[in-house]
Amino acid sequence: MSLHDLLIAPFSYEFMRRGLLSAMLLGVSGGLLGCVLVLRRLALMGDALSHSLLPGVAVAWLLFGTSTSALFFGGLVAGLLTALGSALLSRLTRVKEDAAFGSLFIVFFGLGVALISKLPTRINLADFLFGNVLGVGASDLRLAGAVSAGTVSLFAIFYRSILLETFDPVFHRATGGRGGLVHLGFLTLTVLNLVAAMQTMGIVLALGLFLLPAVSAYLWCDRFISMLLLSIAFAIAGSVVGILVSFHAGLASGAAIVLCLGAVFLVSVLFSPRYGAFRALRLGSVRPPAG
């Protein structure tokens, strides 16, 4: 097999180009957001969020049928209520943000399951909720492009606030920063990206793109900016290699991309010169879980 067959020929298909482009676009914004999620210990948020979308999608389906944009906004509203609701609860009450999130999402998920059991036909909502990277259409691509561009520009504009809020929220607030606002804005952006990613590319790939590149980058970098850039690079490289593996090996595409990103994570977590498992074992310095 020539190099051309291996690397170029697969992209003579339009669906391959579209799929790769949408994975790369949302990989860039997901890679950025993922870094903040990892550093702020909100890594499980995406997982929880994917469940909380269900009631929004069910209500949208009841009111507007299977229109893609209606389902998108239904999911978005439910996701925002969960994310912003738990952020507010953690500030107004004793409950910490992760517990608030865990509680709200499971209530939303329960509500979704209840609503679906009342739908006139028990059609498979997951089918409409979660896309497939090979099924990306023109409107999906526009959505991914808009969301990605918006995310990257907001990151560039508010870079300093995000940096401060991520590493030292107390200092940020003391120096007059609008910490709460930055946090809510960040959560909104995350929900928007996740809903777009899940709908265009499916849940496995969406969650993988948000988390794996960021965690891997975290193992190599000490500076925030280099972590952001490496995370984006991992996301893009994983998308390209993964979709090629899917093409040549005949594997489900979303899963193939996630497995490539998983390989990067595995190598990083084992062999990272400063923070990897092997170094710790060699030096005999098993650190207590960072607290």
Next chain:
Amino acid sequence: MKAFLALAMLGLGAVACSAQDARERPLRVVTLSTVLSEIAREVGGDHVVVVGLVRPGVDPHTFNPSPADIRAVADADVVLASGLSLETYLDRLVAGSGSNARVLAVGDALPSPISMPGAPGDGEKDPHWWHSLNDMMLATDIVRAEFTRARPACAVGFSSNARAFQARIQSLKAWAAGEIDKLPPGRRHLVTSHDAFGYLARDYGFEVHAISGLSTDSEADARHLANLVDLVRRENIPAVFAEDSANPRLVENLVRETGVRLGATLYADGLGPVGSGAETYEAMFRHNVRAIVEALSAP
């Protein structure tokens, strides 16, 4: 004259059964497919009460029984399933309901199910048998035998009902053969969302090229989709088809990529809802055949 005879026998059968069997309550039948509901109603007539758990438009591959469904199974005398591993939840559903009903997986009793290539040993079988009119007639007999076992007094009524239904399928068969004959052999390619039309293909000499596998659940890969794009171009396939209960996204991408026509939506996993024009078995089958012939014979 034939029709008259059949009608007369139907009347006789019904009279005979109700006379001997007036005190017995109707047989309670729960089905897990819209097609089986229709067979049960046609064969059982007034002597059965049919409850269909999987409603039209619901994907039977991912069907999720509710408490009301489990209660219906608990009260049933007979449970009819499509079989051939379509209802992966069947054992749990029946065991969980504590039902003493007889469970009949109709597809498992068919003589020649399609085996899927590549499956080791016993092998996976294609569970979408209702797309074969011959198997549909055999299934009618299997259901008739089961009802007769449960209500021997109604045997005559059940067989005349079954024969009447089979006669209708027989005439559907003649019509379908005539329609499909309009398609030249070179045009008999069925590109669909999931692998549901193996039986139709076997009976009428089509080649099926499905985007995903036997279940709507299995995810397609890039290689496979690329092969389908090549195939559509190479064979000059004029149209591809989406299905009522499967996600149309990948089919739409195939259409966009190759410029092929999108045929009318096929009913792959059961009957359509009221008003769809596919709410009975015969209407569903006619709809599918018409959609296929119309789209594939276009220049």
